[in-house]
Amino acid sequence: MFSGCFDSKKELHKFGSKWRTEDCLDCHCSKDGIDCCTAFARPVGYDEEKCVNIFNKETCTYKTVEKDDHSKECPVHEWVG
Template sequence: MAQKRFLAFLVAMGIIVTLGDAYCWGKIHKPGEAKDGCMINGKLYPFGHIERTEDCYQCNCGEGEMECCSLFHIPVAYDKKKCKVVFNKKRCDYDVVQKNDPSKMCSVYSRVG
């Protein structure tokens, strides 16, 4: 019986991890800190929804807090001997390319965000 429960737990955790698709963070502003908007890596963004920051995050900026989630997913399972990871700022995602010919893409088996 305990083994079935443990197996069910593992399956549930696998589903939860699979559904989590972005790295998110938040910041609570000190009173009066966000007068004109939210500061993200030295750039001031207006209050409201921010579709894409310069650093590839999607954010919600409020007077009391700011919440952001990444638009990119980090490759973790690929042929590390033959391939390398390169950030593509235009697409806000990582490309995995061959080390000896960066014009050729490599297969990626899993990503985390």
């Protein structure tokens, strides 16, 4: 009998353990199996004609910036995730 859960990479995680995947999912192992959810919110309330979202996989965050000048951040009014 196993004392944990195997993830998609065949790595064993102990029951009760939590981890973040390289795809920015927060996961938890229980006797019922693995439960994962996104570790980030996605911006949706912004000027889509003027701005673009850039995802940082290192920090699992989005930055919304002007398409023509990535040094200028755009206001975001709504997030989902």
